[in-house]
Amino acid sequence: MAVQISPSILAADFARLADEAAAVPNADWLHVDVMDYHFVPNLTLGLPVVEALRKATSTPLDCHLMIADPDRWAPQYAEAGAGSVTIHAEAAKAPVRTLREIRAQGARAGLALNPATPVEPYEDLLPEIDMLLLMTVEPGFGGQKFLDLVLPKIRRARELVSRHGGRIWVQVDGGVDAGTIGRCAEAGADVFVAGSAVYGASDPVAAVDELRAAATRARG
Numbered sequence: 001m002a003v004q005i006s007p008s009i010l011a012a013d014f015a016r017l018a019d020e021a022a023a024v025p026n027a028d029w030l031h032v033d034v035m036d037y038h039f040v041p042n043l044t045l046g047l048p049v050v051e052a053l054r055k056a057t058s059t060p061l062d063c064h065l066m067i068a069d070p071d072r073w074a075p076q077y078a079e080a081g082a083g084s085v086t087i088h089a090e091a092a093k094a095p096v097r098t099l100r101e102i103r104a105q106g107a108r109a110g111l112a113l114n115p116a117t118p119v120e121p122y123e124d125l126l127p128e129i130d131m132l133l134l135m136t137v138e139p140g141f142g143g144q145k146f147l148d149l150v151l152p153k154i155r156r157a158r159e160l161v162s163r164h165g166g167r168i169w170v171q172v173d174g175g176v177d178a179g180t181i182g183r184c185a186e187a188g189a190d191v192f193v194a195g196s197a198v199y200g201a202s203d204p205v206a207a208v209d210e211l212r213a214a215a216t217r218a219r220g
């Protein structure tokens with residue numbers, strides 16, 4: 001699968017979200033971080049903003065739910081038009097049902113793991129998902145330093161996914177920039193979330209192109 005870049009609007013100007021979405025027409029996805037002050041110590045945005053963004057951009061929305069009760073809310077993000085909805089393994093109490101409900105609404109279903117959460121216990125869930133999101137920082141805030149300790153897990157995740165037919169995308173999120181994206185790509189990631197590295201750049205379009213080129217080069 002070709003490299004995909006998903007700029008995180010957490011690093012964008014929340015007062016100008018439609019313009020910020022339009023600022024990266026070369027992005028494959030727009031990553032939308034939903035936080036609820038419970039699963040993570042930060043609060044961002046919810047369904048009404050996702051519904052508004054859906055109307056404001058044709059770029060598919062990649063909704064990452066960092067919320068305490070994804071079983072209750074995730075299907076509604078899919079219904080609101082998100083192209084992909086990712087729930088955290090640490091928060092979901094009924095992940096099989098929730099992942100199936102996301103797919104039933106026509107969205108891709110993702111499972112996210114915090115840096116210290118191992119991937120192996122979730123092997124049986126792989127048939128239920130379209131994407132595995134490996135956090136490369138502790139979730140909650142943009143602008144954090146990339147955690148190298150996640151690299152071996154990216155390799156193990158790639159192996160597991162390959163054993164299951166290679167259909168599932170491996171996404172990395174947190175501290176991804178021109179200096180770290182190559183290592184993630186070499187380890188087996190194929191979808192890259194980048195907040196500060198895109199929206200903190202003077203030219204976000206060029207930043208997306210550079211990240212894509214660096215990841216593509218690293219895959220060889």
Ligand SMILES: O=C(CO)[C@@H](O)[C@H](O)COP(=O)(O)O
Nearest residue numbers: 010139140142143175195196
């Ligand atoms: O989910 C999160 C943070 O919890 C991320 O999506 C961040 O928004 C990535 O930001 P950068 O580390 O790229 O600045």
